[in-house]
Amino acid sequence: MYDQKKxxxxxxxxxxxxxxxxxxxxxKKEKHIKRQVSLVQNESTNNVVLATNTIxxxxxxxxxxxxxxxxxxxxxxxxxxxxxxTLLVLHANIPASLDSLGATSNAWEGTPYSGTWKIMTPxxxxxxxxxxxxPGQLEIKALIRSFKK
Amino acid sequence: MMENRSFDHxxxxxxxxxxxxxxxxxxxxxxxxxxxxxxxxxxxxxxxHDVELDFDLPHEYDAVATQMMLNKVNGKYSxxxxxxxxxxxxGAVVNPECTPMGYFNSAQVPITDFLAKNFCVCDxxxxxxxxxxxxxxTMAFSGDSNIYxxxxxxxxxxxxxxxxxxxxxxxxxxxxxxxxFFILYPELWPDILSDxxxxxxxxxxxxxxxxxxxxxxxxxxxxxxxxxxRLGSKHPNDNHAPLAIGWGEDFIRRTYQAIxxxxxQWQNTVMILYYxxxxxxxxHVAPPRISYQTKGKDAYSFESLGPRIPGIVLSxxxxxxxxxxxxxxxxxxxxxxxxxxxxxxxxxxxxDSRKNSGIMSINATLMNDIVLxxxxxxxxxxxxxxxxxxxxxxxxxxxxxLAFQQATLQLLQNNPAEVATKFPELxxxxxxxxx
Numbered sequence: 152m153y154d155q156k157k158x159x160x161x162x163x164x165x166x167x168x169x170x171x172x173x174x175x176x177x178x179k180k181e182k183h184i185k186r187q188v189s190l191v192q193n194e195s196t197n198n199v200v201l202a203t204n205t206i207x208x209x210x211x212x213x214x215x216x217x218x219x220x221x222x223x224x225x226x227x228x229x230x231x232x233x234x235x236x237t238l239l240v241l242h243a244n245i246p247a248s249l250d251s252l253g254a255t256s257n258a259w260e261g262t263p264y265s266g267t268w269k270i271m272t273p274x275x276x277x278x279x280x281x282x283x284x285x286p287g288q289l290e291i292k293a294l295i296r297s298f299k300k
Numbered sequence: 301m302m303e304n305r306s307f308d309h310x311x312x313x314x315x316x317x318x319x320x321x322x323x324x325x326x327x328x329x330x331x332x333x334x335x336x337x338x339x340x341x342x343x344x345x346x347x348x349h350d351v352e353l354d355f356d357l358p359h360e361y362d363a364v365a366t367q368m369m370l371n372k373v374n375g376k377y378s379x380x381x382x383x384x385x386x387x388x389x390x391g392a393v394v395n396p397e398c399t400p401m402g403y404f405n406s407a408q409v410p411i412t413d414f415l416a417k418n419f420c421v422c423d424x425x426x427x428x429x430x431x432x433x434x435x436x437x438t439m440a441f442s443g444d445s446n447i448y449x450x451x452x453x454x455x456x457x458x459x460x461x462x463x464x465x466x467x468x469x470x471x472x473x474x475x476x477x478x479x480x481f482f483i484l485y486p487e488l489w490p491d492i493l494s495d496x497x498x499x500x501x502x503x504x505x506x507x508x509x510x511x512x513x514x515x516x517x518x519x520x521x522x523x524x525x526x527x528x529x530r531l532g533s534k535h536p537n538d539n540h541a542p543l544a545i546g547w548g549e550d551f552i553r554r555t556y557q558a559i560x561x562x563x564x565q566w567q568n569t570v571m572i573l574y575y576x577x578x579x580x581x582x583x584h585v586a587p588p589r590i591s592y593q594t595k596g597k598d599a600y601s602f603e604s605l606g607p608r609i610p611g612i613v614l615s616x617x618x619x620x621x622x623x624x625x626x627x628x629x630x631x632x633x634x635x636x637x638x639x640x641x642x643x644x645x646x647x648x649x650x651x652d653s654r655k656n657s658g659i660m661s662i663n664a665t666l667m668n669d670i671v672l673x674x675x676x677x678x679x680x681x682x683x684x685x686x687x688x689x690x691x692x693x694x695x696x697x698x699x700x701x702l703a704f705q706q707a708t709l710q711l712l713q714n715n716p717a718e719v720a721t722k723f724p725e726l727x728x729x730x731x732x733x734x735x
Contacts, residue, residue, distance in 0.1 A: 158345070158396055168396055174686065181686045184354050187395035200334065200341045202380065203373045211373065217339035268339065285374040288336060 193296055198233055199268050200290045209279060213289040214269045222265035225295045229255040233290040240291060241269040264295045302523060302548060303540040304579025307608035310412055313405045322623045324423040333584045335401060337383040337394060344582060347402035351685055353542035357400050357580025358389035361431035361449050364606060368430060377586035401582050410678050411549040418675050420618035420665045425611035425628040426587045427577040429602050436577045437481060440630035443651040446596035457485045459648045465518060470641050473516035475503045478524035504558040504728035505720050523551050541579055546684035553677050560674035567616055567671050572633055572662060575609040583607045590657045605629055617666040626664040636662035
């Protein structure tokens with residue numbers, strides 16, 4: 152069975168999905184498996200979202216991997232902060248700063264979108280005093296395109 | 301007690317569909333409830349159909365720890381790891397609409413929705429332990445657990461509810477639709493083989509016909525378990541994933557109809573519908589940090605309760621359409637039973653200790669003074685479908701079916717007493733036909 156639909160995605164364009172359901176029936180029993188394939192425009196936005204996992208001095212750090220299997224065919228055009236705070240970001244051995252207002256940076260233009268990202272931000276005065284208000288995730292927004300062939 | 305669904309999965313829609321509702325369910329926008337996996341956010345979504353799922357979802361203690369995702373920086377459970385646990389355990393490619401994040405709308409769970417809107421929803425009811433079926437069920441029926449995970453094992457159940465009821469001369473009965481879960485506790489086998497464990501088919505006729513002195517004061521109702529051996533075409537209805545939900549909805553409806561069939565008895569009834577644990581489905585509320593160490597040799601320490609489960613209290617003593625925000629877990633039922641049957645005497649030291657940690661009794665839901673007749677449950681067909689859209693729950697219409705119906709009605713008319721003994725389920729069937 153095949154279906155095509157749009158899923159609204161906050162912070163992104165709505166995501167167009169092809170949905171395939173493989174179903175096997177034997178007697179009165181059925182097993183099925185559903186696979187959704189995202190259709191990504193040649194240029195589109197996508198977010199890197201990472202859980203915060205360490206504090207170094209007064210710096211909050213979220214480090215992790217943007218799925219290498221799903222996103223290995225895409226490269227970066229530009230990146231901006233989606234966390235409403237100033238971020239220092241390290242990716243593909245390139246460090247760059249992103250301002251809290253969401254201005255775009257071209258520091259990673261042409262580098263692979265997938266792989267390890269490290270997102271850092273200074274703790275606020277209030278967060279230094281009360282660790283329970285420290286955000287659980289940091290997020291950046293990337294404009295990406297498929298690798299040029 | 302049903303199996304393996306979270307609060308948001310079954311009842312999160314109450315808030316989403318009615319933003320004025322007082323229930324702590326899902327609120328728009330749903331991006332407030334993201335899960336994080338491999339750098340990507342996943343959001344709750346409305347499951348498109350009530351079909352059997354691809355997989356059962358992970359809900360063992362280590363998977364639950366991943367799901368609750370303790371953030372070491374701020375010390376909070378983020379509840380952002382349900383997709384990650386699913387990917388780790390199933391090895392499946394994660395769809396943008398990832399199964400653990402699916403929820404049902406009101407039309408897909410019409411009976412649960414009806415009961416929630418007409419009685420009392422408990423939106424702070426957590427399973428006692430952040431782990432799987434066996435430890436949580438054991439906590440529910442004894443207030444303690446010797447085990448911390450589910451495995452191929454027979455289980456000890458010290459301070460169990462049945463022994464407590466026997467000791468306190470409380471009349472009780474279990475109605476089981478298939479093999480009861482209690483078969484996993486060898487010390488309960490004499491009870492299971494006694495008349496106090498009775499087939500579910502008798503529930504309705506017993507409720508309507510039984511003479512007062514014999515009536516049990518406590519009834520435990522067991523669904524037909526997905527995991528238990530079955531012969532023939534009997535379909536499991538415990539709501540354990542990957543089951544479609546329609547079978548369980550029908551079971552809950554039949555049970556509600558049976559419990560409310562005798563209006564005199566209903567006036568003194570408290571029916572508690574709850575789930576053993578969340579079954580791997582997403583819930584957004586972090587459980588409170590109430591610790592518990594399992595008893596026995598290999599003691600294991602849990603630092604919190606487990607995720608929220610759907611809990612609804614049905615009774616003339618609850619305010620219709622009310623919401624209970626008090627902290628509850630399965631031992632709240634044991635607390636309540638002790639309050640009713642052994643006033644001034646607690647169920648056990650462990651249950652007492654949980655009470656002292658802030659876990660309330662079911663009594664917290666009983667806030668009504670006006671006894672009302674029970675509302676009639678919706679009667680629509682509950683249409684479970686295959687993945688390809690074929691109905692699997694509605695029998696074909698035809699002469700043969702009509703002939704069966706005609707013969708059954710005549711048999712009931714001519715031999716009511718014998719039918720009540722031999723085919724008790726037909727009493728409920730007849731009464732529903734007449735409505």
